[in-house]
Amino acid sequence: MTFINIIDPAEANADVLAMYDTELKGNGFLPSYAKVFCHRPKTMDLWADLHRGIREQLDRRLYELATVAAAVELKSTACSLAHGAKLARFYSADDVLAIASGEEASAPGFSEQDVAVMALARKVARDAGSVEADDIQRLKASGLTDGEVFDIVATAAGRAFFTKLVEGLGALPDAEMAAVGLPLCEGMVVGKPIDGTYGSYQN
Secondary structure, three states: OOOOOOOOHHHOOHHHHHHHHHHHHHHOOOOHHHHOOOOOHHHHHHHHHHHHHHHHOOOHHHHHHHHHHHHHHOOOHHHHHHHHHHHOOOOOHHHHHHHHOOOHHHOOOOOHHHHHHHHHHHHHHHHHHHOOHHHHHHHHHOOOOHHHHHHHHHHHHHHHHHHHHHHHOOOOOOHHHHHHOOOHHHHOOOOOOOOOOOOOOOO
16 A cells, blocks of 8 residues: 555556566565655665665674664664564574664663664664764764764664655555564564555555
């Protein structure tokens, strides 16, 4: 379900079809978030370039930590699920679920640096104007460079752009996301519920 009409592939132009094809190949299905870009596929290209540029400059573990923390703060179930599954490659499922419940500071698997990264990501996602010099200094004291601090803030800010755009247009977390498995699936539902319908081109 989305709040805007979705262009059927039979009626799509070359740019839309190319975007659909890229998302289908990358995910195995066409996610709801991609469908809402059908009227502006070039914006999807721009987002993909920005997303890639941010992600490639930061250690992947730190990137996923910041992404999940920001997604949870933004109440984005889709991003929390997708990136929570990726974060589970580095941490236990219980540690990942602790982020969803806001208890990451007491989770045994996270270092002080990890907790500081997530705290800053949450703060940027919630209210960037509330970030203070001490928040940044905490990360630098943990061993991160100015460039890495930039990347963490960019990760959280980018996630805010993406989630607000797709959820503002009614995109629901796809039913296919249930494949991440339990209990991670249930525990990472922090906002909109998972859509109950399957189908690559459904509106």
